[in-house]
Amino acid sequence: MTHIETLGILEEIQAIVSDKLQVVSYKWLSRNFLVSSNVAKRLLAEFVEKHGSGLEVVYSLSGWLKNSPSNYHIQLVTRHKLSEAKQEYDGNCRADVYSVQVCIPEDPAAIWNTEFLQAEELFKQPAPVENCLRDNRFCGISASFVKRNVDGTPARVAAAQPNNAGISGPSKQNSSQTNAALPSQQNKVLQSSSKVAQHTPIMVKDVKSDGIGEVHNLAVKPSTDKKKTTSLPSNKNKDQNGKSSTGNGGSLATLLGRACTKPKCSSVPEVGSDSIQNFNGTADAQICAREAVEDENSDLDAYEVNFRRASYGEGNKKRRVVFDFSDEDENEDAVNLASPDLPKRKSLLGSEQDSKTLVSERPNSIVDKPNKDEVNVKEETMTDGEPNRSLREETSLVSKRTNGRNSVVKLESQLPETAPNKMDEVTDAAPNSTKRRKVIKTHIDDHGREVNEVVWEGEETEVKKVENHMPKKVGSGTTNAEANTVTNTTNRPTAPKRSPAVGSTAPSNPGGKAGNKKAGNAKDPKQGNILSFFKKA
Amino acid sequence: MEVDSQEQLQRKQSTYLSLDENFEIQKEVYRGQQYSQIYFARLHMMRTLLYSLVPNWKSHLPVCTVLELKEGKECIIFGTLYKHMKLKPCILDEYSKERSVAPLIKPHNFMHQDDYLVLEDESGRVKLGGTKLSTSVYVTGVVVALHGKETSAGAFFVEDVLEAGLPPQIKRPLKSREDKYVVFVSGLSIGRSSSNPLQFQLLVDHITGHLGDEEEQGLAAEIVHLVIVGNSVEISRGLLNGQNLASKDQSRLCEPFKELDILLTQIAASLPLDIMPGSSDPANFALPQQPLNRCLFPGSTTYNTFRSCTNPHCFELDSIRFLGTSGQNIDDLTKYSEAKDKLDFLERTLRWRHLAPTAPNTLGCYPFTDRDPFLIDSCPDVYFVGNQEKYETCLLKGLEGQLVRLICIPRFCETGVAVVLNMRNLECHALTFGTQISS
Numbered sequence: 008m009t010h011i012e013t014l015g016i017l018e019e020i021q022a023i024v025s026d027k028l029q030v031v032s033y034k035w036l037s038r039n040f041l042v043s044s045n046v047a048k049r050l051l052a053e054f055v056e057k058h059g060s061g062l063e064v065v066y067s068l069s070g071w072l073k074n075s076p077s078n079y080h081i082q083l084v085t086r087h088k089l090s091e092a093k094q095e096y097d098g099n100c101r102a103d104v105y106s107v108q109v110c111i112p113e114d115p116a117a118i119w120n121t122e123f124l125q126a127e128e129l130f131k132q133p134a135p136v137e138n139c140l141r142d143n144r145f146c147g148i149s150a151s152f153v154k155r156n157v158d159g160t161p162a163r164v165a166a167a168q169p170n171n172a173g174i175s176g177p178s179k180q181n182s183s184q185t186n187a188a189l190p191s192q193q194n195k196v197l198q199s200s201s202k203v204a205q206h207t208p209i210m211v212k213d214v215k216s217d218g219i220g221e222v223h224n225l226a227v228k229p230s231t232d233k234k235k236t237t238s239l240p241s242n243k244n245k246d247q248n249g250k251s252s253t254g255n256g257g258s259l260a261t262l263l264g265r266a267c268t269k270p271k272c273s274s275v276p277e278v279g280s281d282s283i284q285n286f287n288g289t290a291d292a293q294i295c296a297r298e299a300v301e302d303e304n305s306d307l308d309a310y311e312v313n314f315r316r317a318s319y320g321e322g323n324k325k326r327r328v329v330f331d332f333s334d335e336d337e338n339e340d341a342v343n344l345a346s347p348d349l350p351k352r353k354s355l356l357g358s359e360q361d362s363k364t365l366v367s368e369r370p371n372s373i374v375d376k377p378n379k380d381e382v383n384v385k386e387e388t389m390t391d392g393e394p395n396r397s398l399r400e401e402t403s404l405v406s407k408r409t410n411g412r413n414s415v416v417k418l419e420s421q422l423p424e425t426a427p428n429k430m431d432e433v434t435d436a437a438p439n440s441t442k443r444r445k446v447i448k449t450h451i452d453d454h455g456r457e458v459n460e461v462v463w464e465g466e467e468t469e470v471k472k473v474e475n476h477m478p479k480k481v482g483s484g485t486t487n488a489e490a491n492t493v494t495n496t497t498n499r500p501t502a503p504k505r506s507p508a509v510g511s512t513a514p515s516n517p518g519g520k521a522g523n524k525k526a527g528n529a530k531d532p533k534q535g536n537i538l539s540f541f542k543k544a
Numbered sequence: 545m546e547v548d549s550q551e552q553l554q555r556k557q558s559t560y561l562s563l564d565e566n567f568e569i570q571k572e573v574y575r576g577q578q579y580s581q582i583y584f585a586r587l588h589m590m591r592t593l594l595y596s597l598v599p600n601w602k603s604h605l606p607v608c609t610v611l612e613l614k615e616g617k618e619c620i621i622f623g624t625l626y627k628h629m630k631l632k633p634c635i636l637d638e639y640s641k642e643r644s645v646a647p648l649i650k651p652h653n654f655m656h657q658d659d660y661l662v663l664e665d666e667s668g669r670v671k672l673g674g675t676k677l678s679t680s681v682y683v684t685g686v687v688v689a690l691h692g693k694e695t696s697a698g699a700f701f702v703e704d705v706l707e708a709g710l711p712p713q714i715k716r717p718l719k720s721r722e723d724k725y726v727v728f729v730s731g732l733s734i735g736r737s738s739s740n741p742l743q744f745q746l747l748v749d750h751i752t753g754h755l756g757d758e759e760e761q762g763l764a765a766e767i768v769h770l771v772i773v774g775n776s777v778e779i780s781r782g783l784l785n786g787q788n789l790a791s792k793d794q795s796r797l798c799e800p801f802k803e804l805d806i807l808l809t810q811i812a813a814s815l816p817l818d819i820m821p822g823s824s825d826p827a828n829f830a831l832p833q834q835p836l837n838r839c840l841f842p843g844s845t846t847y848n849t850f851r852s853c854t855n856p857h858c859f860e861l862d863s864i865r866f867l868g869t870s871g872q873n874i875d876d877l878t879k880y881s882e883a884k885d886k887l888d889f890l891e892r893t894l895r896w897r898h899l900a901p902t903a904p905n906t907l908g909c910y911p912f913t914d915r916d917p918f919l920i921d922s923c924p925d926v927y928f929v930g931n932q933e934k935y936e937t938c939l940l941k942g943l944e945g946q947l948v949r950l951i952c953i954p955r956f957c958e959t960g961v962a963v964v965l966n967m968r969n970l971e972c973h974a975l976t977f978g979t980q981i982s983s
Contacts, residue, residue: 033754034749034754037754044753044754044755045757045758065981067746067755067756069750069755069756069760072976075974077971077972077973077974078973078974078975078976079964079973079974079975079976080976080977080978081746081750081755081756081975081976081977081978082976082977082978082979082980083742083746083978083979083980083981084981085981101756101757101759101760103755103756103757111981115740115742115979115980115981116740116741116742118742118981119741119742119745122745123741123745123803123806126806126810127802127806130805130806130809130843134846140806140809140810140813141809141813141843142813143752143810143813143814145754146752146753146754146761146814147552147553147753147754147758147761147764147765148552148553148554148555148752148753148761148764148765148814149552149553149554149555150554150555150813150814150815151554152555152557152849153812153813153814153815153847153848153849154847154848155813155846155847155848156846156847156848157846451788451789456794
C-alpha cells in the first residue's frame with residue numbers, strides 16, 4: 008500500500024480512537040480497511056509510533072513460557088506492563104500491537120466488543136455473499152481445501168470417507184423427500200417454504216386455494232430466523248439424490264413427492280418474499296420452523312400420517328380415522344424414540360391443526376360450510392395422543408378460506424386457555440369413546456413459543472348437532488373461556504353448553520394466559536365478528 | 545511496505561476418518577426394553593474376551609458360573625461387578641433437587657467404607673470378599689474374571705483379579721512425519737456470565753493465523769484439526785426452569801448460539817473442526833450423545849470443514865486413532881470411586897476396555913439391545929476427556945507395546961487453557977491465553 012494510503016488510514020484511526028472513543032483492534036482494522044491482518048498490525052504499530060503517546064496500547068505477547076516449557080502462552084498486556092511480561096517468556100517472544108484505545112476498560116471483553124459487532128454484521132449478510140469473515144481472507148494462512156456451500160447445501164467433507172460421521176440417516180431421508188418433490192431453489196426462503204411444505208404437504212395443499220397467505224404462514228420462517236432457514240434446507244438437501252430411495256423414506260418420499268408436485272404446490276414458490284416479512288416471530292412460523300426442525304429429525308411417523316391425511320382428507324368427509332403411530336413401523340411394538348415426545352408431537356400436529364382450524368374457523372362470515380358434515384364429532388377411536396390428528400382432517404376440509412394470521416391468532420386467543428401440560432388433555436381424551444369435540448388450547452411449550460393445539464374433549468352435554476362444527480367449536484371455546492377466569496374474551500356470547508372435560512383439563516397457566524391475552528387484545532378489524540357464529544347456531 | 549508479496553502460508557491437511565457410527569442411535573428401535581440387554585451384551589463380549597485370556601493367566605483352574613460355585617473349590621468366575629453403595633443417591637433425592645432452580649449440584653464422592661462388591665452373571669450373584677479387589681477402585685459395570693473360592697459364609701473370597709487389559713493397538717506406520725498439530729479445547733461455556741469471549745477470540749485468532757508474526761503463523765499453519773470437546777454453550781438456569789418465557793427471554797436463549805456460530809464460522813473458514821456435545825449442550829442427556837443439530841449453527845454448517853460429532857467421539861487423522869468423551873464418564877467415575885488423578889481413571893477405563901462402565905447404572909445411557917457401543921475394541925493412540933479441572937497428560941505404555949497418549953482437557957472458560965497435540969510424536973503442550981489487562 009502506498010505511503011499516502013497509509014497516512015490516510017492512520018489519520019482515520021486517529022479520528023476513530025480519539026473522537027469516537029472506539030477501540031481499534033488490528034482485526035477490526037483489517038476488516039474495515041480490507042487489509043490483511045499482518046498489514047493491519049503494522050499499521051497499528053506505525054500509528055502507535057506516531058500518534059500513540061496519549062493513548063493506551065494493548066499488545067499481544069506470545070511465546071513459550073520460561074517456567075513451564077511446554078506451555079505456549081499468548082496474553083494481552085498493556086504498554087507499561089509489556090517489558091515486565093516479557094520476562095516470563097523463555098527466549099524470544101513476539102509482541103504485536105493488538106489494539107489502540109483511549110483507555111483500558113475494566114472488563115477485557117470490552118476490547119472484543121467492537122470487533123465482535125463487526126463480525127456480527129458480516130455474519131448477518133446474506134448467505135451467498137463471500138465476505139472477509141466467511142472466507143477468512145485476511146489471515147496469514149491460506150486453506151484452499153475449505154469450501155463453503157452458499158446455496159444452502161453444506162458441502163461434503165473434503166476428505167470424502169465413506170463412513171464419515173454425517174448427520175443421521177433420517178435427515179438424509181428427509182432431504183431426499185425434499186429433493187424428490189421440489190427442485191432446489193436458489194432463494195433460501197423459498198427453499199425453506201417448499202421444504203416445510205414438503206413436510207407438511209397437507210397444509211400446503213389444503214390451504215392453497217386460499218392463496219399465498221397461509222402458505223406463508225405455515226411454510227415460511229420469519230425473516231429473523233432466516234439463517235436457520237438456510238440451514239434447514241441445507242440439511243435437507245444434503246443428499247442430492249433427487250428421488251432416491253434412501254432407506255425407509257424411499258417410498259414415502261415418492262408418495263410425498265407426488266403429493267407435492269401437484270399444481271397447487273406451485274403456489275408456494277410464487278409467494279413473494281415480502282410476505283415473509285409479515286410474520287416475524289409469530290407462533291405459527293415458529294411452529295412451522297419447529298416442525299421443520301423436528302421433522303428433520305427422523306419423524307417419519309409424522310410424515311406417514313401426514314401423507315395419509317393428505318390422501319384421506321379431501322374426499323372422505325365422514326371417514327373415521329384411526330391414528331396409529333406404529334402402523335408404519337416394521338416392528339409393531341416399537342416406540343419411536345427418535346421422534347419428538349408425544350406431547351411435543353401432538354403440539355406439532357396440534358399447532359398445524361390450529362393454524363388450519365383457525366383458518367377454518369376464522370371466517371365468521373362463512374356460514375355455509377358444505378363440508379360441515381364431515382366435521383362431525385368424530386366417533387373415532389383415537390389412540391392416546393392422537394386427538395389432534397382427527398382435528399386436522401376436519402380442519403383441512405374447511406381450511407380454504409382463511410387469510411391473515413392475525414385473525415387466526417386472535418381467534419385462538421379467544422378460545423380457552425389450555426393447560427401447559429398437554430398430556431392432561433390426552434389422557435382425558437383417550438378414555439372417551441363417545442362424542443368428542445375439538446377445543447383449542449394454548450400453552451407455552453418448551454421452546455417458549457405459544458402453541459395452539461386443537462384437542463378433543465369429551466362432551467357429554469352436547470346439545471347441538473355436530474354439523475355445526477364451527478360454531479360449536481367456538482362455543483365450546485367460549486364455555487371454557489367463561490369457566491376460566493383469566494381468559495381474554497372480547498365478545499363472548501353465551502355458550503350453548505359447558506364442557507366439563509375441557510374445564511377439567513385446562514388448569515390455568517398464568518404465563519400462557521398472559522401470552523394469550525396479548526394476542527387477544529390485538530383485535531383485528533378485518534376479522535369478522537365472532538358473534539356471527541352463534542347467530543347461526 | 546511490501547506486505548502482499550510474501551507467500552501466504554499453506555495450512556497443512558490430514559486425512560480424516562470418522563468412526564462414530566457405533567455411537568449413533570438412529571437405527572435403534574425402542575420397544576420399551578430395559579437395560580438388561582446392554583448388560584448382557586457387555587457381559588457376553590467381555591466374557592469371550594476374558595475367556596481367551598484365562599489360559600495365559602491361570603490355566604489350571606476350572607471355570608464355572610456363579611451358581612456352580614462349591615464351597616472351598618478354587619475356580620474362576622466371570623461376571624459383572626456391582627458395587628453396593630450406601631450413599632448412592634436415590635432417584636427421589638435427585639428429583640427433589642431438580643425441582644429447585646439451584647445450579648448444578650457439584651458432584652461429590654459417594655463412597656463409604658461399608659461399600660462392598662458383588663459379582664453377577666446370568667446365573668446369579670455372589671458377594672465378594674477379600675482384599676485383593678479394592679472397593680475404592682472398582683465400580684458397577686466392570687466385567688472381570690476372578691480367581692478364588694467360596695467361603696462358608698457364602699461369599700466369594702477373591703484371590704486374584706483379571707481385567708481385560710489394554711486392547712490391542714493397530715500399529716501405525718513409522719514413517720517420519722512432519723509436525724502436524726491437533727488442538728483440543730473444551731468447556732467454552734459461551735453464555736455463562738463469567739466467560740470471557742476475548743479469550744476464545746484470541747484462540748480463534750491464533751489458530752486461524754491472524755495473531756502473531758510469520759513465525760507464529762507458521763506454527764499455526766501446522767494445526768490441522770480442532771476438536772471442541774463439549775460444553776460449548778451454557779444456557780442460564782433461570783431460563784430453563786419450566787416456566788414460560790417472555791419474548792425477551794427467548795432471544796436470550798439463542799444469544800449464546802449466535803455467538804458460538806460466529807466464532808465457529810471464523811474457525812471453519814480456516815481449518816476442519818469437530819464439535820462434540822457435552823453435559824450442558826442442547827443434546828440428549830443419555831450417552832451416547834448425538835451430534836448437535838446443525839440448525840444450531842446456520843453459518844458454520846455451510847462449510848465442509850464443520851463436523852458435528854457424537855459424544856463419545858472416535859476418529860482417525862492420518863491413521864492415528866483418537867477416542868474421547870466430553871467428561872461425563874470420568875465425572876461419574878469420580879463420584880463412585882477414587883484415584884489419585886483423572887489420568888488414573890482414564891487408564892482404568894482403558895484397562896477395563898469400557899468407556900463408561902457406570903452406564904447405565906448411574907450414567908444415562910440408551911438401552912441398546914444387541915451391543916454395547918462403549919466397549920473399546922482397539923486401543924486408541926490418543927485418548928482424551930474434556931471439561932476437567934486442569935490440564936494433565938501422560939503417555940501410557942501397554943504390555944503388548946501399545947502406546948496411548950492420555951489427555952485431560954481443562955475447561956477453557958475457567959482456565960484459558962487449550963491442549964495441542966503433535967501427531968508426529970504424540971507430544972502435548974498447553975496453549976494458554978491471558979487477558980488480564982486492567983491494572
